[in-house]
Amino acid sequence: MRIVLLGPPGSGKGTQAALLKDRIKVPHISTGDLLRSAVADETPLGRQARSFMDRGELVPDELVLGLIEERLGAADVQPGFILDGYPRNLAQARALDELLERLEQPVEKALELRVDEEQIIQRLARRAEEEGRSDDTEEVVRNRLKVYREQTAPVSEHYREHGLLAEIDGIGSIEDINQRLADALG
Ligand code: ADP
DSSP, rough: OOEEEETTTTSHHHHHHHHHHHHHHHEEHHHOOOOOOOOHHTOOHHHHHHHHHHOOOOOHHHHHHHHHHHTSSSSGTOOOEEEEEEOOOOOHHHHHHHHHHTTTTOEEEEEEOOHHHHHHHHHHHHHHHHHHHTTTTTTHHHHHHHHHIIHHHHHHHHHHTTOOEEEEOOOOOOHHHHHHHHHHHH
């Protein structure tokens, strides 16, 4: 099963993807995680990506596309994937369509976790205290939400137009939300 997971920062995409991958036995691919590990390893890509991430801006499309192309070409992706954090704008959505068309492995479902902004700001403030992620400060969180509204929200429409979108209520217990996601996959 080839799945794209959509939703604002703090909507629980990472948590849900980690559970879902065990249910459906496909790898969880998070561009945020791939980028954070490139930053930690101080690779050339990580060095370029870092300042964008620290400001809550999107890392330039061509950098992320290279990363995702490499990851989707790996052998463990044969049974499918859960993509988390990609695509994040319409250009990325189109680039992904092209890439997957070439690989003859189109997206089968786009799951969007819906959580209101007030709830998100609370969740991310808590995560900032617990995990200390450098882009969870209030100012950067506000910018990430703005970037989401302006650039990423239209990606849902892209998948809706292709008849692939399912919207999931992202409020509730982790288990309940995971069940809703699994139900949406049919
Ligand atoms: P969140 O969804 O909570 O914002 P992520 O871990 O998905 O967290 O992303 C963290 C940061 O990594 C983003 O703010 C952005 O700078 C960068 N990033 C992740 N995925 C992409 C992407 N597809 N395109 C551009 N930048 C990305």
